[in-house]
Amino acid sequence: MxxxxxxxxxxxxxxxxxxxxxxxxxxxxxxxxxxxxxxxxxxxxxxxxxxxxxxxxxxxxxxxxxxxxxxxxxxxxxxxxxxxxxxxxxxxxxxxxxxxxxxxxxxxxxxxxxxxxxxxxxxxxxxxxxxxxxxxxxxxxxxxxxxxxxxxxxxxxxxxxxxxxxxxxxxxxxxxxxxxxxxxxxxxxxxxxxxxxxxxxxxxxxxxxxxxVISDMSESNQPAGRSLLQAVVSDVPPPIMFSVSGNPCIMLWAKNLNVSVSGTSSWTDLGTQTPTMTGSQCNVSNSVLVLNYASGFTLSFFMSQQFYPGSARNWFTLDLVQLQSGGQTASFIGSRGIYAPVEYSFHCQSVSSFQEPLLVQNATSTSQNTSQWMLNFVDFQIQGFNLKNGTNFSYASDCSGFFTAGIWMGLVTTFIMLLILVYGLHMITHLTTMDRFDDPKGPMISVPQMD
Known part of the structure; x- marks a missing residue:
């Protein structure tokens, strides 16, 4: 070679x-x-x-x-x-x-x-x-x-x-x-x-x-004419894993970890960078995953688990997400639906702090300088407890319920059509014939004619 x-x-x-x-x-x-x-x-x-x-x-x-x-x-x-x-x-x-x-x-x-x-x-x-x-x-x-x-x-x-x-x-x-x-x-x-x-x-x-990247590419190396589209293998990064004494205890994966410190005009995808996990920790009841990036951002995920008598099982929740940059910190509370049974992982196609947010910025701990900070995690999955497999997530509890908007629209439309059908059948089954008619043998009405 x-x-x-x-x-x-x-x-x-x-x-x-x-x-x-x-x-x-x-x-x-x-x-x-x-x-x-x-x-x-x-x-x-x-x-x-x-x-x-x-x-x-x-x-x-x-x-x-x-x-x-x-x-x-x-x-x-x-x-x-x-x-x-x-x-x-x-x-x-x-x-x-x-x-x-x-x-x-x-x-x-x-x-x-x-x-x-x-x-x-x-x-x-x-x-x-x-x-x-x-x-x-x-x-x-x-x-x-x-x-x-x-x-x-x-x-x-x-x-x-x-x-x-x-x-x-x-x-x-x-x-x-x-x-x-x-x-x-x-x-x-x-x-x-x-x-x-x-x-x-x-x-x-x-x-x-x-x-x-070499800019003076020879034109003779470029393919001429039409060419078929080729399937390109996507660059899928491996999950981020934090271990204690050789035992994995926190795993996180996302297609994009987008953060913005200046509104929607500028986004930074932290998923393309390699973080260190200094400051991360986990125990039986609490887990903290701290991702420190060379670009100056620090992203922290705070999770906890507890027993709920109503369901007779333990559940873990993503309580807080913190974004630090330039000596300032913004906190986002996971107040809507970021939870899963403790044996499962949590997955959601979109976890953001805007547009139907699952993360709500904590106004009491947010300064005026960080009020415009936003998070947007795409294809997000996290597990903070019971990582028995080591390198793979457990079964995922998805944030999307079974009755999605499309399913509800289909059910309502079907229900309306069913009502129309039932009403039509009801009208048909209650049709009756007339039981009385005019007597054709009765006297005829004569109308005198004037000459």
Whole structure:
């Protein structure tokens, strides 16, 4: 396979050589780099050909030989964006190792039993690499962070796909190098935790999309004429899970976690960012999930459970949702229907603080500056207690009742039509014939005629 390199034991200058190889790599096709290393020996790989872009089919063929044991633990470090320029600009390649943002990554590559470098992997979409790994391993990804992983029990006898999502710099960050350095620290902590557990692993570091999209795409590469629409696999993020002593106790998933601090004119989707869960806690009666985002937002979910004699069972409720930003806090009370039996999870297609809100802003604890803050969670599901399955939600109690608006309209229309039918049948069954007629044998009326 071209566009790759493999070594059984990387020498100290290998990572620097990788930077120069990435720097000299050029193509008009969008691609991302991929680094793969393992605590055990990887299958050999052919030497690269200059300028070649590795296709996903070539990567899939190689991964088939890598994941052949049936008991592989894969650590997927998936960064929001990544390009070869990130290594050449922030890698400190000109002998200045103190200036590098990838200290832990360099050390991992140099100390690994073997490693593989794909300097340019064909980019087909943000879900391509994750979908490929799911297909090869036959398991769903589990989103973890260093804090969660330290308490998680890993069964090395089966396939495991642990997803560590890493952010990328944006307009809110002062320095891309600081963000990449923070990601490198996360990589170092995760690898240290896995090594401490004595679990053999295969690590992959790549990006969801290129950080620098090539603009001068060749027109000859564009398809001519008509083409059929292709089914695109949606990029479905794994649920957020908080564990205590290796036991999962809170899970949350949403297609979108939209927040706004300036009315409906500006929305921020926190679901596309990777949070830390510092401050989260759970016990038998109360659970708190705290999501801290690098963009400056903190989203907190407060849940409780108690026994209700009327139903003779325990129910859990989402009592409060707090949004913090810029040192200010807005509180939203779950006053309408955010509850479920304690053995179930809660699901709702839309949980918002406006337009039939399930979350009502607490006016007593809201300042004038936060009165316009709003929340809008799409396809929202949460469970704060009795997570027996570990990686999956329990049966969902949906916020939509059985008698929806459409069902009510159908029932009312049917009832009106039934009334008309019954009235018509009633009129038909009560039709009677006349029992008296005029006597045709009676005297005829004569009318005299005048000449």
């Amino acid at each position: 071209a566009g790759t390199s493999c070594s059984s034991k990387m020498r100290p200058l290998t990572f620097t050589a990788l930077f120069f190889a990435l720097f000299t790599m050029g193509s008009s096709t969008a691609h991302v780099p991929l680094l793969l290393w393992s605590s055990e020996r990887l299958p050999p790989l052919a030497s690269p050909a200059a300028g070649h872009i590795t296709s996903n089919d070539q990567l899939a063929a190689y991964l088939t030989s890598v994941f052949s044991s049936g008991s592989d633990t894969v650590l997927l470090f998936l960064q929001d964006k990544l390009s070869k320029e990130d290594f050449t600009v922030f890698g400190g390649v000109f002998g200045n190792k103190q200036d590098s943002a990838f200290h832990n990554l360099e050390a991992a590559l140099q100390s690994s039993s073997s490693s593989v470098t794909l300097s340019a992997l064909e980019w087909l979409g943000s879900s391509a690499i994750l979908a490929l790994l799911q297909e090869k391993l036959g398991v769903s990804p589990l989103l973890v962070d260093p804090e969660t992983l330290s308490h998680l029990s890993i069964d090395a006898s089966v396939n495991n796909l642990l997803l560590i999502s890493l952010p990328y710099c944006n307009s809110l960050h002062k320095s891309c190098k600081e963000v990449l350095h923070g990601n490198d620290e996360v990589i170092g902590k995760v690898l240290s935790t896995v090594k401490a557990k004595n679990v053999p692993y295969i690590a992959i570091y790549t990006g969801l999309q290129p950080s620098r």
